[in-house]
Amino acid sequence: MTATDYDLFVIGGGSGGVRAARIAAGYGAKVGIAESDRFGGTCVIRGCVPKKLLVYASRYGDDFEDARGFGWSVGDTSFDWASLIANKDREIARLERIYEGNLKARGVTTIAARARLEGPGVVALSDATRIKARTILIATGGRPVRYGDIPGAAHIVTSNEIFELPRLPKRIVVCGGGYIAVEFAAIFAGLGVETTLMHRGAKILRGFDEELRDGLMEALAGRGITLRMDTVLEGVAECPGGFNLALRGGETVETELVLSAIGREPATHDLGLETAGVRTGPRGEIIVDAYSETSAPGIYAVGDVTDRINLTPVAIREGHAFADTVFGKKPVKVDHSLVPTAVFTTPELATVGLSEEAARAQGFEIDLYKSRFRPMRNTLSGREERTFMKLVVDAATDRVLGCHVIGPDAAEMVQMAAIALHLGARKADFDATVALHPSAAEEFVTMRDKWVAP
Incomplete structure (x- = not known):
């Protein structure tokens, strides 16, 4: 066994770990x-990026169909x-080459091996190498939750395997x-x-605004x-x-493929977290x-392994802040409020800030604009x-608390709206902004009438 000393050793080459490694090396x-x-x-590899490529592919059917109304004659659309x-694989x-190349360009040593903690400051690799490091960063991310307690669970694929299907199924059941x-579900x-x-719940997207x-x-x-x-899945049989899917209550459903997306x-x-004295929470998350x-x-x-806000840009921000704090000597705390997020269904959904329900639960008296x-x-x-748009506004201060959209380009609009919310924009600031016409986004600055419950 050999030993190598590092100022920082990162376990996990995802977005958060790579950003932390690059910034630390820059210091x-x-x-x-x-x-x-x-x-x-x-x-x-098997998340946001390939998923978005499949989303684009799934929307061309709409484009071909809509083109006829604009005078286009569309031929073969197979x-x-x-x-x-x-x-997608190319x-x-x-x-992937860019990610690894950027690390090497900063002088970071990349190692293709599994790593685990052997104690404070010591990491053991699967190739029998032992690493000594003054600082260790765990950035191993998350993994799909699998059905493990129902008959036939081995037949169910997860988001790890869905990108590698040899052929497109004619029928699919998506669980989650x-x-x-x-x-x-929207892609297929x-x-x-x-x-x-x-879904076993009454509605999709728990935690989002109810109207969305x-x-x-x-x-x-x-x-x-x-x-x-x-609806609860209780078994899968060939x-x-x-x-053939067995559902709670005795009903059965036939399908060609079952995708489990019940969580991560x-x-x-x-x-080796216990060995090093790293405390974890009830879901196995690392407490920080x-x-x-x-x-x-x-x-x-940093990142999904801590189960704070499980979004790639958040992991990147946490990794950067870690490197600034520890190696740049510039203490940085990540602000986990007002994080914009999108659901790339068709139609698209995006949101930033508080939902109507969350604002009320926090004691705000609110005005709504829809x-x-x-x-x-x-x-x-x-x-x-x-398209549906909604602003949640603090009635006492006129500050915009939440911005919500369903419709084309929702994510693009909400990313920009997030800047305004971070700056503490009031509804009056939205009203004072000149509309960009004709656009869908102009609705955000032309909604003048408060919504009144019927």
Whole structure:
């Protein structure tokens, strides 16, 4: 066994770990990083990036259909799943090379191995190398929660495997009600797959504004997705052409593929956390302070492994703040409030700030401003789908507390609105802004009338 000393050793080559390693190296630290799979982590390899590419693919059907209303005659519109996956794989490989190349350009040592803690300041690699480091950062991210207690669970695929399907199924059942479930339901429906979204809860997207939850469910159903809420899967059995799903209550459903998207959990298994004195929570999440330090001095953690806000940009921000704090000697706490987020269904949903329900729960007296309209593109295409926008405003101070959108380019609009909310914008500031016409976003600065409950 050999030993190598580092100022910083990072366990996990995802977005948060890579950012931390690069910034720390920029401050002059000797940095090593170990990744047992592929550099880039979940987001780049089997998450946000390939998912968004599939989202784009799934929307071309709408484009071809809508084009007729604008005078275009559309010819062959056949779709080839294998071509999409091959092109996706080439792009992911390119991004992976960039991630690893950027690390090496900063002088970071990259190691293809699994790493685990052996004690304070000591990391053991799967290739029998022992690492000594003054500071250790755990950035191993999360992993899909699997059905483990029902018959036939081995037949169910997760978001890890869904990107590698050899062919497009004709029928799919997607289990879950969060981001991943609703996004993949929309993707497959857009690609012409007979799609069922099955969720044990009464509504999708727990924690989002209730009007957005209801509005997206209505829109997904309008696109032909079968929504089965309050439904529990109890078993999966093979049958000719696919699988027979046993549901609680005795009903059965046949499908060609079952995707489990029932949640994710921190990837802390077999990291040796107990050995190093790192405290974890009930879901296995690593408990950290405001500067991402664990209960073991000199050991830090960022990203989904801490189960704070499980979004890639948050992991990147935490990794950067860690490096600034520890190696740049500039203490930085990450502000986890007002984090914008999007659900890349079709139609798209995006939000920043407080929902109506959260604002009321926090004791605010609020004013609501709402707009529901048919986007201009839909007038000639004949599509009936509508955009919905909502502002939640503190009645006492006029400060905008929340901004919510369902419709095309929702994410693009909310990203910019997030800047205004971070600056403490009031509704009067929105009103004083000149509208950009014709656009959907102009509705945010032209909504003048407070919503009054009927």
